[in-house]
Every structure is written in C-alpha cells, then in structure tokens.
Amino acid sequence: MTHEIVHRPYPRGRNRNSPRTRAVAIEGRCGEGRRVQALMAAFCAFLVFLFLMFANAAHADEASVRAIISKFADAEGFSQVEKVIDELAATGDPLAVRTLNALNDGKLQVKRGGTVYIEENGKFLDPITGEPVDGADTSGLDKVKIKNSLRRTISAALSGMTLMAKDPAIRSQAASTIFDSSDASQLEALEKALAAETVPSIREQMEEAKASIQLFNSNDPAEVSTALGTIKARGNRAALALLSKYAASADGELKEQADAAISSVEETLSMWEAGQNVWYGISLGSVLFLAAIGLAITFGVMGVINMAHGEMVMLGAYTTFVVQELIRTSAPGLFEYSLLIALPMAFLVAGGVGLLMERSIIRFLYGRPLETLLATWGVSLILQQAVRTIFGPTNREVGNPDWMSGAFTLGEMSLTWNRVWIVCFSLAMFVALQFVLKKTYFGLQMRAVTQNRRMASSMAIRTPWVDAMTFALGSGIAGLAGVALSQIDNVSPNLGQSYIIDSFMVVVFGGVGNLWGTLIGAFTLGIANKFLEPYAGAVLGKILVLVFIILFIQRRPRGLFAQKGRAVEA
C-alpha cells in the first residue's frame, strides 16, 4: 500500500519525509482494511467518528493543535510554513479549520516566540476559538506570507477536515477539492464522511472523489475500471482532466477504457461547447445592444449622428463609480445596492448632459446630419478630456456586488452572473423602451414628430420640447448602459471610444429607426463574432464581421429591417 503511494505518478512536489508521509501511512492501513473487509472499514470509521465527537466535546486535543499552530510564529520561509500546515493536516482535527482559513485569507498574524492571532477588522482573535483576545500584544506582529502552492496545501488539508462540516455547501466543496486533487491522504476521512453523509448529491460527489483517489492509487484493475466508469459518468472538465492524466500513464486494457471514457466525455463537452458559444454570442450581443440602444434613439429615430454617444456611456460608468465611492465612504452597507442606486443617477446625469447638448448645439443643426457629426465629435473630445481632468487618466475601480460576481453551471456550461444580469438588463431595457415608444403619450408625440414634423407642430405638439426630450432619453439610456458596462470593462476616459464604432455598425446593420432591428442586429453580430472567433481568432473574426457589414449594406442599403416603399425614398 505504501509502495503504491510512493509511486503515485505525480507526487505534487511534496517532501516525502514530511509528516504527511506518516499520515498517509496511517490512512493506507485503514484503506487496506477497507479492502480486506468492508465491515472493518465501517468499524474504523466509526471509531474515528467517536473519537472526533469526543475530541470536539472535551477539547482534549486542543492543546496539541494549539501547540502546532504556535509553530507558525517561528516558521521561516514558505517551506517551514508548509511543514506546519502538513502537521495540522495530519491531525485531521477540525479545530484547525479556523486557523487554516485565516492563513489562506492572509489574516494570520504572528510574532516570534509562539504568538499567533487571527486579525479581522482590526480585532485580534484567538486562532482556535475565534474569540477576541483581551490585551493582545499587537506590537511587532507580522503576517504569515503564503503563496499558491501553500494555498493548494491548505485547501487539501481543509478538505479532509471539512468533509463532515455542518454546512452542506462546505462538504460539497471539500469533496470536489478531493476529486480534483486525487489526494490519497484524504481517503480515510472520505470514507468516514461517506458513511455519515445523508445528502444524496454530496454522497455522489464523495463517491466520485473516492473514485478519483482509487484511479491513481489502486492496484486492483477491477476497482480502477469501476472508478473510470464513475468518473466518466461525471462527464465534466474536471473529470476529463483526471482521465487524461490517468491515460497518460496507463497501459493495456485500462488505457483503452480510459481513452474511450475520454472521447465520450469530450463528445459530451463539445455539445455543451456549442451551447456555450451561443451563450457567449448572446452575451456579447447584449453588450453591443446596450451600447447601441441609446444610439438607436438619437441616431435611428431622430437622425442625429451622435458621435458623443460613447461618452454618454462613459458618463454612466463614471456615475456608477461616484455612487460607489460615496457608498464606500458614507454607507458601506448599501454596497450591494450600489448599481440599483446608480441606475437612476446615471440616467439623470447622461440624460442631463444630453439635454444640454441638444439645447445648446444640436437644435441648430437639424437637417444637417453631417454637421451634427462634427459638432458631436467635438463634444465627445471635450467630455473625454473633462473626465480625464476630473477623475484622472487611469482606470477607476467599480466593484461588482456579490450578486454580479461568480458563475453558476447549467449542465456543463458555465454562466457568469454578471453576463446573465446584463443579458436580462438589456432585454428589460428593450421592453421598457418599446413600452415608452408605443404606449405612452410621450412616445406617441415622439413618433409623430419624427414622422411628420410640420404636421405634428401644427397639431400643437411642442416639437422642440419633444426633440430635446427624445435626445435626453437616448442619452440617458446610454448612461444606463454605462452602469452595466462598468461591470465588465474598464472605467476610463477611453471607455466610450471603444464602443462608438460598434454601436453605429449595430444600428446601421439592424436598420435605422427600428428598435427590433437594433436588437436582432446586435445579437446576430454578437453570435456571428463568437462563432468566428474560435476559427479565425479574435482580430480576424472582427474584421470579417466588419467586411460582412460593409457588403451587407450594399445588398440592403437600409439595413436588416428597412422600411420599404416610396415613403422612405422621398
């Protein structure tokens, strides 16, 4: 048994003379017992379980854990810190969990001579109990430095200790860590946890983790074969990684079986990949749509070539930054709501600037579309430089609230929350805008003015007011887009510039004066781009899309959703 472990294909760079080896040996014996006799395993698990219960209740072992923890204080360099972690791992004692978590988060403070605290929000806590320490000696404390390889050691150690944690999420996390690492030293803990686990899905995960360990540590071909089957059934990237790793060192029938499993998993994955690509396309499309929708109003409906459109988006993003700064300094508790607060603010700021622009510049230029292009380009330069002067040329940090961070999986597709919300947001905006245009009095006035200005004004519609409001609406919507884009892109003075050309392409491609066109156009371009990217690369893909648009405009000079008939030709 120990023999096998020494011959693990990837010893993971750990010193074999470290205390870990001892732990492994103990587990090995336990593991052997399990294979010799299933009952023995249960007994073994039961014994340890009892022991742990006892230990927890009586804190009998607290002293020894504390003794190990205090060694952090005098550990010099990464290798010694690692040794201490290994020692803690060897105890398998959940008492060490708090300390290890703190170490992982860089919150463990030490001083020579055995002083160890956890620092949290300026308070110094006991490394085991987590109780604030009265009269803590805080002078000369140093943070224990860690690095990636230590983080891996820590999470491996933690996985063994947290397999029986109360929180099912933590147990699941622990099981999947073991699955990825195939760490044989966790087998014993795993077996115990498996015996006690009641949640079926976590049980399954633990079985898979066990299979992962068996795959690399078992001598029994039948067992390895079963393990291969279990892992194949899991069918995700992590499984593929294990299988490839195994196949690289296996031979004979098992290798064949592994190869078959690999191709089966790959097949599943490639199907998911197509779905993933569609999703990426949709999400890119939603970004394009957000960038373009304000323009669909100012350019598409009003015919104003607003080159400062990108800067309206930028203003929205900077408004988000300012809102978050205010929240950080005055009401940190509201951070999760910062985007919701920023939305109306961004609408008002960008809309206000748009209103100002319309009243002071654009209204003098109606009917001279090419001149508005120049004047608004001038406005865009001024806004850019103004932002650069006020906020500085460097990127500003706009944080993601928790609900905008991370990802969830749908089958084997991974969907990031920020993209999901942005897709939802863009669709919501589309619906809202359609509502405003089609169902409100203002929308009616707006359509009346754009279709027949003279007639509208003779029907007592204040056309200048409608113009101003329409432009402000388009700008405000660009500001809203800025809030969303601040979540995925740089917030810098150049933000607007990077979207302006794409926005025009979307509006022109979709067909001017048609929100549906903008929507379909944006998503079409987004998906086309994402399907081209794997074959042509990001740059060439984008060039191809541009060339496509140029040629498309030749075929349909008025875009995807052009109005036909003689009215538009007049």
Next chain:
Amino acid sequence: MFTKAKSSMAAFATLLAVSSASVPANAEDTIKVGILHSLSGTMAISETTLKDAMLMLIDEQNKKGGLLGKQLEAVVVDPASDWPLFAEKARELISADQVSAVFGCWTSVSRKSVLPVFKELNSLLFYPVQYEGEESERNVFYTGAAPNQQAIPAVDYLMNEEGVERWVLAGTDYVYPRTTNKILEAYLKAKGVAEEDIMINYTPFGHSDWQTIVSDIKAFGSAGKKTAVVSTINGDANVPFYKELGNQGIKAEDIPVVAFSVGEEELAGLDTGPLVGHLAAWNYFQSADTEANAEFIKTWKAYIGDEKRVTNDPMEAHYIGFNMWVKAVEKAGTTDPDAVIDAIVGVSVPNLTGGYSAMMPNHHITKPVLIGEIQADGQFETVWETSGLVVGDAWSDYLPDSKDLISDWRKPMNCGNFNTASGKCLGSTPAN
C-alpha cells in the same frame, strides 16, 4: 496679386521671428530635461504617471542643489499617443528646447518612432518600460526590463516552484508579446516542453470580450497537467480579462496567470479580491520593504497629493535612469551627450529594492527579478526573487537570428549589434 503675396510673406516672417524669440534668454542658466510622455489619447492612462514621477524627481534634484551648479528645468510636451507626433516632439525638444536628455516613451512603437531622431540629432533617451529587447542603440538607455529580466525568470519560477507543465502564452497582438512569446516558446521547448503543451493566443488592443478565450484556457487546463497562463496582455485589456477570470472561477491555485504588463497602477482599476494569488514579474513592487522605497513612496504621495496613488516598476526605472544620468553628468562634468554616453557605462546607483543597479555596456541595466502575488489590497507580495542581479540582455539567446549578437558601446567595439560568428558589426556603421 503681388502685394497680397508679399504681405503674407511678411506675416510668415513675423511668425518665424516670434517663434524664435520664444526661446528664453536665460537658457544658459538651467539644464533642460525633456519629458516625452502622452498626456492624452489611449496611452495617457499609463504615461501621465511617469510624467508626474519625472517632475517629482527633477524637483527633488533641484532641492538638493541641482546639477553642475545649475537648476534643472523640465520641458513637458504631449505627444498625444500619436506615434509620428512622438518623433516630431522629440525633434522639437532636442532642436528647439535644447534639452540635455529626454525621459520618455512607453510603447515600443513610440520608441521606434523617435529612434532615428535621437540618432540624427545625437541626444539621449531614457526608456523606462519593460520591452521586447532586440535593440541596442548608442543614444538610448533601456532602464526597463529586457525579456531575460522578466519573462524567463517568471517561467522558471512557475516551472520549478509550481510544477507547471502546460503553458498558455496569451498576449495583445503587438511586437512586445510577439517577441516575448517567441523567446519563451524557444525557451520552453529547450526545456523539453512539447509543442502541444503550448497554446499561443493573440488578441487586439483594448479587447474587451474575453469569454471565449478564458473558457479556452479553462479547457486547455483540463488536460491533467498543471497549467499556467503567461500574459503579455496590454494595459486596457487587462481589466476585463481579469474580471472574466475571476467570474469564471479560475483560481490562482488551479491556473495561475503571470503577467508582465500588470502593475500596481493597472490593479488600481480592479477589485482584486478574486485575483489573489495571480502573479506578476517585475523588478520592483511598491511593497518592497526597504528604506529607500518607503522614502520614495512618501515623497510621491506628498508630491501628487493623493494618499491612494501607487508606485510601479516603470517609475522605479525612471528613478534609476534619472539618477544614473545625474551621476554620469557629474562624472563627465558636462551634459554633452557624447561625454555622458562615455561616462554612464559602469555607473551604479541604488535601486528601490535594496540593491544597486549598474549601467552595462549594452545600455541595459542590472536588476533583481521579483515574482509577486496579487493581494486583496491591490498590492503585490513578493514570493520569489533572483538571488542576485540579472544583466539586461539586448539580444536574446533563444532566438536563432540574435543569439550570436552582442552589444558593447564602449570603445573600441562601439557597436550595438556585433555578430560574434562573423566578427562584424551589422547594420548601419556605428557613430563615431
């Protein structure tokens, strides 16, 4: 008709007279230093900081009594991220403003653009940014890292300390990533990494949609071998890249990313919480625990009036370069470029990481190489450093066409690209 032409000619002449009169009469009382960094356009984001750093250094030097008994005077111009304008402004600095040395440029293309100007007018350029190497000019001093002072040690670290066997080389499509990746590819292959274990990917400037590439990296990393990403992604594209990494849950423990263009300044625009543990290789980190650095940071924050402003590697490069120039001028007793070029080789000044950096005959400098991990507070923590200083190598040993080239600007060789195989100085005849 004729009178009109005459009057416009007179106007033209007046214009000339006015422009030449604008050169101050007391030009002899100060030593002028040119600062050639973009203050507007796409590169302002990085370069404005360097302009401020230079102004601070000049200010400090003046407080110490200036140079050769004269005050230093900074001449700031804005080449506006426009490459031909870099050349034009360089010419203006040297010819019209008569500066003694120029500190500036960030991108390779801006350096390439001004190069002929510095050669033609025989002036000095101190270039503070890590770059692709493959260049050694008599009039240019490269105070940033050459590939062997950044890229190769970083790869060594990943290979030895993290056990990485599979490599993604991701970069923006321009010359620095192209060259660096080529060197790395050759280096990795020399170390026995197989072709299929290297993935190279290029993206355009300002690329903002990283979904596909990040998921490709994830897929590439699931082949059962430890995988790392070596990123030469430039400036603006980094923020969305790291955001996507964080969101797709690529943790540093699983697939670490080591970047050569991401410093404290770039991280200032990011929530670094999800990025803890990703790496960067530089010759300086703000977190360097030395007295000189503490002093530098204090002066910088006071100068800029913002407690939150960070320092970064190119700033240190300017710090070193400027002090080297000062020392060389003092040694030569004049600001004459030829004298300074002769005097500066061998000059050694303290750097901010607790050692000394020296100007080598190939006009590159010696530097320590640090590998740092991103922390939650936007700083780096050094996890590894070279035991000694690394000499900047102008010509890479891993590229077939440059491995025989060496550079030595001392007499008698006086050549930036001497081919040791043929025993000839290649290209243009060296300046005398």
Next chain:
Amino acid sequence: MIFGHFLKQGLASRYVQVAVLILLAVAVMVPVLNLAVPPGNPFHLPDHWVPLLGKYLCYAMLALALDLVWGFCGILSLGHAAFFALGGYAMGMYLMRQIGSRGVYGNPVLPDFMVFLNYKELPWFWYGFDNFWFAALMVVAVPSLLAFVFGWLAFRSRVAGVYLSIITQAMTYALLLAFFRNDMGFGGNNGLTDFKEIIGFDVSAGSTRLGLFVATALFLIASLVIISSVVASKYGKILVAVRDAEPRTRFIGYRPENVKLFAFVLSAAIAGIAGALYVPQVGIINPGEFAPANSIEVVVWTAVGGRGTLVGPILGAILVNAGKSWFTGVLPEFWLFALGGLFIFVTLFLPKGILGLIGQVKASARARREKRAAEQQVLAE
C-alpha cells in the same frame, strides 16, 4: 491643347491663383530661409521646422482630396485617412527595402521585423518594392484600387449620405485592425520605421528634407490645380449636380455612380500621394494612421477652412495642425478642449468655414457698394 484648356479653367479662380502663388513662394522661401539665412538671425528657419511644415502640406493635400468628394460631391468619407495610410505604407515598404543590409540583423533582403518574427522569405506582396518607380506606381494604384472597388460597390447600390459615411468608417476600422495584426506582414503595431535613404539620398540629411518639402509643395500645387480644373470643367458641374439632385441627374441620363466613382478614385489617389510624401518626412508609418479619429480630423480641417472651396481645406489643415503643434507643446492638457471647441464653433458659427466667411464679408461689402452706387445713380438722375 485639350489639357491646356482643362488647366486654364482651373486657374480661373482668384483664390486658386493666390494660393498657387503663396505655395510657390513658400516652396522657394523655406529652403532660402533655412539655408541662406544664418542661424541666430530672426529670419532663419530652424531645421526642425522643415519636416514639420512638410507634414502640414501633406495634411493639406489630404484635406484637399477630401474636399473634392465632400465639398463637390457630397460624399462625406470618414475613411479618407485609409487611402493616405495605404499610400504611406507603399512608400514605407520602398523605404524599408532601401535599408538593405543596414538593418540590425544585417539581413540583405528581409526587414528587421520580419527577421525577428521568423519570416524565412519575403512575402509576395513585398516584391518589387525595392524599385522606386514600382513603389510610386503602387502609391497611386493601391488606394485607387481600394477606392474603385469600394466605390463601385457602394455607389452602384446607391448607398449614400450617413450610411456611406459609416461604412467608410467601417472600412478604415477594418484596415486598422488588419494592419495591427503581425501576421499581415506589415510590421504590426510598430509599423515601418528607421528608414535610411530615399532614391539614394540620406533621409535624415537636411538637404533631403528640403527636397522632400519642395516636392510636397509642388505636388500640393499640382493637386490643387488639377482638382480645381476638374471642378471647373463640365464634369465638375455634373458632380455638383449629383450632389444637389442625384435623381435628377439620373433622369436626364447620367450615371451618378460613375460620376462619383471617378471623383472618389481621383481623391483616393491624391490622398495616397500625400501619404507617400508624409512617410519619409515623419519617419514612420504605422496602423494608427488608419484610426477612424484621424479621418474625422481631416473632415474638421476641411470644414474649418471651408468646404467646397479647395483653398479653404488647405488653409484649414495648416491652421489646425499648427495649432495642434503649438498647444501640445505649451498647454498639453487643453489641446482636446481646444480642438473639441473648434469643432463645435465651426459647425455652429462658421458653416462655410474661414474662406466662406471671407466670401460672405466680401459679398456683403459688394452689395453695400452696389446699393450705394445705385443710390448715387438715382440721386444723379
């Protein structure tokens, strides 16, 4: 004979006469002030002014080319810098080939960037560029061809107005992205630089600079006269007719697409020549020249000087760029405010540009004179 008449039409305009005389004077005076007047004399023209003035004249030529299509044919091209850049690249490729074995790697055929990007042999599209005349042909042919293909497609399908502007922008943007790619074989972001000599002359020598400057001035004069002649001819009237009422020209039997196409191609060719003259004077050509913002700036020069006046765009290009040089040296932070403000000011208050303003002032003066004369006549009677 036929050409004589053609050119005479062009020189009929008073503005063009004045502009040609001034440009001739500049072409003579710049070398004189630079060489004959000793440094220190207030009339001496410092060396670094020569390439700077040369650059302004190249830009002036580009603005002039744009004015032909925008001012007289109503085609607002937001991609004219693309033609300029293509001409520049053709010249840059010639200059790269002239470096020969003086590159840092000493490779007699391959430019440096190809050596370190591992090119084993010269890409086919670099063949022939070691010959000046071939390169000169390409300077005109490549932009013209692009303009021809693009214009043929766009004008035939009657893409006009804003749509045309936006797809010209897409065109230059696509080229920008394409030239940024190192795989294209044009040096990627770094572009082409470190030139040594042009037709045997050292590019960094003062005399070469003066020569290039004079050549630029002469080419500008030639372009001005040619475009002015084109505009004054019957063809020019058709061009204006197409601008004013395209359907009308079609219904009296002209093909507006061909009329536009000729102007577009001619304009692209002149832009290409301007680019070719620009590159040896500034010493670098890189994809940044394709940036859509550059093309928009050209439009602004044209608008500032006066659209549809030919001389105006020349004036506008020189004034705006001189302003840029001055601002970026003296008040770097304010350059964009000034430029942005200028855009707004010109479109709002000077819709016809500087030259249009002069024209208006003159017209109103004449009107006043005539009125006074009429009154006097009445009185006399």
Next chain:
Amino acid sequence: MNDVMEKTPATAAGSQHPAQREHKAKFLLYLSGVSVAFDGFKAINNLSLFLEPGEMRAIIGPNGAGKTTMMDIITGKTRPDEGEVFFDGDIDLTKHDEADIANMGIGRKFQKPTVFETLSVEDNILLALAGQRRALPALFYRSNAADMAKIGEILDTVRLSDRRQDLAANLSHGQKQWLEIGMLLAQKPKLLLVDEPVAGMTDSETEETAKLLREIAREQSVVVVEHDMHFVRELGVKVTCLHEGSVLAEGSLDHVSSNQKVIDVYLGR
C-alpha cells in the same frame, strides 16, 4: 417538341405572337397588366396604358392611385412585379435603369421641382443638352457656339432668358418648374412625363404652363399627371383616371368626368 409548341403561347408574354408584336409597335408607350406591391400593398394593380406617338395624355386620380409609382415604373426607378412595359415598340423598359431609359428618350419632371440649385440656369440646361453622357469626356468639354445657341433657344421657350446667369436656387417656384421643363426639352425626349407641373403656381403661371406644354406636345409625346381639373381642361387632351392602381376610366375629359365611378372616388369628394 410538342410540349413546347403547346405551352409557348400560353406562358410567354406575347412577344412571340406576331399579331401582338405588331399591336405593340403601334404605340410609343405600352403598359400591359403591370402590378407592383410594397410590403403587401398593391400600389399598381394590373394596369394597362397605351400611348400613341405624338399623343398628349393627362392622368388624373386621387392620392395613392398609383400615378407616381406608374412613372417610377416607366423611368426604371421601380421594377414591376409582373406585366410588360415597352417603349418605342420593342424596348423592354423593365430591363433598363434610369440613365439608360433617359438616354432612350424619356424625360421626367418631378412633382417637386428638382433643379441643380447651386448651378446657374445656363449650366442646368447645359447638363441636360442631348449628347455625351459619360463622365470622363466631360472633363475636357469646351463650351461652343452651337450649344450656347441651343441653350438660348430653350431658355426663350421656357421664358427664362433674362435669368440665364443666375443661380437656380434664386428662381421663384414657378420659374424652377419651367427650368425643369426646359431641361426636359434640352434632353430632346420622345416622351415627356410631367408630374403635377402647376402645383403651387399662380393662375397666370398655370395658363402659361398649359400653353408651354401644348407647344411641346406638337413635337413630343407627353404624359401629364395633374389634379387641377381647370388645367386639364385647358390642355384639352385624352384623359385617363387611375384608382387603386388600375384604370378606372379613359376618354375625353367630359366623358371621364361624367363617369359615375370617377365621380364617386375622385371628383365627388
């Protein structure tokens, strides 16, 4: 073999049929069974119209009757979905574009006067003068006495001789209409299509215009679209009334205006 023989007369549009070809040859303009739809709306519905050489025809009809669309079809701006359009006997107009058709001798005046505003009156006519239409030779065109004389003649006809050097933009509305008619004359067309020539004109201008058109009709065929019944009466020619894309009635004005259907849909309102 048999198959083809049987099918040909049924399917193909009668151009093979000798009798029909002869029938067509009689007319200068021959429209038969023409239909066109925009987004499902039938602007022209099975329209047939025949115009003899030298004839002048007035077309009346309510808004949306398809008058302008019909002109678009004749001048090549709009392609019909079905039906035949022939000019001068055997030229299939559906196979040519606007410039070709103009050069074959069909001139068109728009509803809204469209002249080249920033060119002089003389240049407007010069560009319209029959002759070379290619772009490049125009570069080397030199004005000559013959052309100038022709321009003078035409300007006399349209009563604009004293405005010869003025910019077209400075003309009155009625004068622009005339200039446009002058440009049509300069083209020397066989057929003139005139869309609402007197809209917005004063009474005396209207009278002048009617006179002018009658003069023109002596040498050329003319189709006039007009709402002004007074003006139509003044022309005194055969009238066709269109409604919803097809011919409602045709004949003398009195005949048409007494037609009950015409009164219902058009005159009555």
